[in-house]
Amino acid sequence: xxxxxxxxxxxxxxxxxxxxxxxxxxxxxxxxxxxxxxxxxxxxxxxxxxxxxxxxxxxxxxxxxxxxxxxxxxxxxxxxxxxxxxxxxxxxxxxxxxxxxxxxxxxxxxxxxxxxxxxxxxxxxxxxxxxxxxxxxxxxxxxxxxxxxxxxxxxxxxxxxxxxxxxxxxxxxxxxxxxxxxxxxxxxxxxxxxxxxxxxxxxxxxxxxxxxxxxxxxxxxx
Amino acid sequence: xxxxxxxxxxxxxxxxxxxxxxxxxxxxxxxxxxxxxxxxxxxxxxxxxxxxxxxxxxxxxxxxxxxxxxxxxxxxxxxxxxxxxxxxxxxxxxxxxxxxxxxxxxxxxxxxxxxxxxxxxxxxxxxxxxxxxxxxxxxxxxxxxxxxxxxxxxxxxxxxxxxxxxxxxxxxxxxxxxxxxxxxxxxxx
Numbered sequence: 001x002x003x004x005x006x007x008x009x010x011x012x013x014x015x016x017x018x019x020x021x022x023x024x025x026x027x028x029x030x031x032x033x034x035x036x037x038x039x040x041x042x043x044x045x046x047x048x049x050x051x052x053x054x055x056x057x058x059x060x061x062x063x064x065x066x067x068x069x070x071x072x073x074x075x076x077x078x079x080x081x082x083x084x085x086x087x088x089x090x091x092x093x094x095x096x097x098x099x100x101x102x103x104x105x106x107x108x109x110x111x112x113x114x115x116x117x118x119x120x121x122x123x124x125x126x127x128x129x130x131x132x133x134x135x136x137x138x139x140x141x142x143x144x145x146x147x148x149x150x151x152x153x154x155x156x157x158x159x160x161x162x163x164x165x166x167x168x169x170x171x172x173x174x175x176x177x178x179x180x181x182x183x184x185x186x187x188x189x190x191x192x193x194x195x196x197x198x199x200x201x202x203x204x205x206x207x208x209x210x211x212x213x214x215x216x217x218x219x220x221x222x
Numbered sequence: 223x224x225x226x227x228x229x230x231x232x233x234x235x236x237x238x239x240x241x242x243x244x245x246x247x248x249x250x251x252x253x254x255x256x257x258x259x260x261x262x263x264x265x266x267x268x269x270x271x272x273x274x275x276x277x278x279x280x281x282x283x284x285x286x287x288x289x290x291x292x293x294x295x296x297x298x299x300x301x302x303x304x305x306x307x308x309x310x311x312x313x314x315x316x317x318x319x320x321x322x323x324x325x326x327x328x329x330x331x332x333x334x335x336x337x338x339x340x341x342x343x344x345x346x347x348x349x350x351x352x353x354x355x356x357x358x359x360x361x362x363x364x365x366x367x368x369x370x371x372x373x374x375x376x377x378x379x380x381x382x383x384x385x386x387x388x389x390x391x392x393x394x395x396x397x398x399x400x401x402x403x404x405x406x407x408x409x410x411x
Binding site: 003004006007008009010011012013014016017018019021023024025027028031032035121126127128130143146 | 248249250258261264269274278279289343346347366370397401
């Protein structure tokens with residue numbers, strides 16, 4: 001074996017020791033959420049000061065490397081979420097031309113979480129906004145929030161977030177969606193649908209549960 | 223609930239027919255797709271899987287903060303790989319104490335005449351890695367980019383933001399040092 005080939009083999013052997021990417025991805029997501037919460041805490045503090053009439057704008061400490069601690073930015077109290085909002089319909093439910101076959105009225109077997117996540121991004125929402133929704137809805141991962149938001153969009157509703165910030169009074173929690181599912185369906189049904197969709201049962205519960213909450217229960221075909 | 227990393231990126235799936243244009247990448251999809259490769263690269267670079275995870279995590283958090291810039295790059299994957307490389311080159315003090323030193327296995331080497339080819343190859347890799355870890359960081363990065371990532375001089379130069387001639391001289395010096403050290407240890411002619 002040539003010394004260059006030895007070098008390649010050695011480096012490949014080292015690289016093969018890499019940690020599990022799923023675990024690192026979780027750490028990255030957690031770090032981003034921590035940063036996001038730090039920003040929210042600082043923004044909340046600023047909003048209180050604005051409400052107290054002390055200033056039009058307040059100093060917000062830098063929360064990222066390279067930020068300017070002395071920078072003063074206006075804080076809008078509407079940016080701060082104080083309670084878990086309730087869904088509000090933004091427009092009449094309509095068939096969704098962005099989903100194959102026209103959306104909610106389709107048999108359930110044509111719908112799954114990937115399509116909902118696609119829809120979330122296709123409508124212009126971002127990963128930042130998924131994280132904001134994940135915080136709002138207390139989902140374990142931003143992915144779940146994307147699924148719920150995709151379901152809201154499918155049902156003609158608008159996820160309560162814009163520009164990375166939770167807005168107004170729309171939305172619901174993953175817990176509520178799961179509770180709604182449990183009131184109408186069984187775990188066995190969740191598993192059967194999960195098999196049909198190629199998803200996991202937890203995602204199925206979120207999708208179906210959110211549809212029920214939106215007043216547009218998904219048609220289940222056997 | 224998490225989407226396994228080996229699944230296709232959801233944002234790359236085209237819905238057809240569809241009047242909308244999907245974004246080429248979102249941060250989450252990018253992370254799912256690129257993390258395994260970035261972690262492997264960083265592990266080859268640092269020789270320490272935990273340090274590699276730290277390096278990649280730092281780089282990815284910064285990539286998220288500057289996502290529009292990353293997304294606009296011709297090759298977002300190379301852009302972030304550059305961030306990982308820079309993170310490694312800006313070696314933090316706390317990482318010094320985590321340097322892994324391989325220790326010869328006396329039991330293995332006491333039976334030299336019976337040692338298997340596999341064990342011998344393993345021992346040679348350990349010795350070579352030890353010499354690699356003694357290289358200056360820039361030389362090591364250039365060697366990893368050439369012999370692990372299989373990049374050419376110009377690609378390495380762009381990634382490390384140095385000239386191609388500096389890349390060539392770095393690799394040349396690194397190989398010379400590895401051969402010199404090998405000769406000193408009597409492992410290679």
